[in-house]
Amino acid sequence: SGKWVKAMEIVKDFEIKCSTPISRLRQVCDAMIVEMHAGLASEGGSKLKMLISYVDSLPTGKEKGLFYALDLGGTNFRVLRLQLGGKGHGILNQQFVEVSIPPSLMTGDSSDALFDFIVAKLAKFIAQEGLDFKTTPGRQRELGFTFSFPVVQTSIASGTLLKWTKGFSINEAVGRDVVAELTKAMERHGLDMRVSALVNDTVGTLAGGRFANKDVVAAVILGTGSNAAYVERASAIPKWHGPLPRSGEMVINMEWGNFKSAHLPLSEYDLEMDADSLNPGDQIYEKVMSGMYLGEIVRRVLSWLAQEAAFFGDTVPPKLKVPFILGTPAISAMHQDTTPDLKVVTNHIKDIFEISNTSLKMRKVIVQICSIVATRGARLSAAGVLSILRKMGRDTIKEGEKHRTVIAMDGGLYEHYTKYRKCLENCLNELLGKDVFETIVLELSSDGSGIGAAILAASHSKYL
C-alpha cells in the first residue's frame, strides 16, 4: 500500500543519512586528529579538550595496601575497596556495591545534595569493611575518585568541572573543584578519608588495564556515554607548561564525546534529539554512539514512521512519544533476536510501547532500524580508535619492530551488545588492514575504571 511505500522511503532515507563508508570514516579520523593536535596545543583550542590527567606514570604492579574508589559517571555509581598485595601479588581481595542515583539529584540545584547522598553510601560501605581487608594502623583511608565528566585538573587530586554531560545537570557545581565538594561532604558526614586521586573513567580504565597488562596504552569507554584516553608524549603537549615528567609521558583524557565534524553522518532525528537534550550542541559524537542515546534515536524514527506512514495503524501509539522510553538494552535484544518469527521484538514492542499488532514484516523493519543506528555508532567508534592509533604511530608496522597494542575497553554497551562490538572490530580491521589489525587487541576491562582509580590512589598515596 501507499503507506508501506512511504514507510520504506523514510527508512531508506534514514539509512543513507547514517551511512559510514570507509572513505567517510577516514575523513572523520583525519578531522579528529586535527582536533587532537589543536586540543593539545592550547586550552580551549578545540572541541576536543584533550585534558591533562596529571597521571604521568601508570601502575607498575607493585602497589600495595587497602584503597577505596568511588566511580561516578552514569546512572549508577559504585564504591569499591581493593586489597593490593604488592609486586607479583596483584589484587588480593576486592568488594564493591552499586547504587543507583535518584534522578532528582542528577538534575537538581544542589551540589551538596548529590555529594551528601554519595558520601552516605560510601560511609555505609566503609562501615562494612571486613577483617579480610587490612588498613595500616595510623593511616587515613585513601580514595580514588572516578568522576566521568569533563574536568580541568590542577593536580592529581583536584580539578574544576567544565560542564555536565549524560543526563546530569546541577548548575552550581560547574566551575567548582569536585574533590573539594566531595571532601566537604565527607567532613559534614564525619568521614575520615583522603581523596588522593581524581580520575576520569577512561584514565581509570587505562590504569586498571595497565596494572593487568603492560601493553595497554589506551582506553575507550562505550557505556552511558563515550570517551577515550591514551598515553601521549609529554613533549607533544604544547599547552603543558609544567616540568617534563620523568617518564616523558602524560595520560590524556580526550573527552572525545564532544567531537563534532561536518563529516559525521547525522540525520534529522539526531539533530532533533540534540536540540531537545540537556546539552544542545554538545557531545555530538557521543550522542550518535553511546548507550544513553541509541535507543532514543530508534524511538524517534519509529515515532516518525507512526506519524507519517501510519506504521502502527491509524493513530500514533502514545508511548512512542515518550522520550528515552526505549533503552539501548532493548535495541540490543531486538537487533540480536534470532527467533524465526522475531519473538523478542514482539515482546519488547508490546512491553515498552504497548503495541501488540506487529506483523513479521514490520518487525523486520524495526530490526533494520536498530541495525542502522548500532552500525553507525560502532563504525564511528572504530574511526575514533583509529585516530588514537594514528596519533600514537601504532597504525603501521615498523621495520623490525613487533609490538602489540592493547586498548582497554569498558562500558555496558561494549560489554553487552555483541553485534556492536563485532561491528567495531570488523570495521577497525577494514580500516587498518589485516596485518596491522592483528597487532591490536581490544581487551574488555570490566569495571576497570573503579579498580584503576583505587590503584592510582595507591600510587599517589601520601604515605609513599
Ligand code: ADP
Ligand atoms: P556508565 O557508562 O554509566 O559507567 P555502564 O558502563 O554500566 O555505565 O554502561 C551503562 C550503559 O550501557 C547503559 O546506558 C546502556 O545503554 C548500556 N547497556 C547496558 N546493557 C546493555 C545491553 N544489554 N545492550 C546494550 N547496551 C547496554
Ligand code: MG
Ligand atoms: Mg562507567
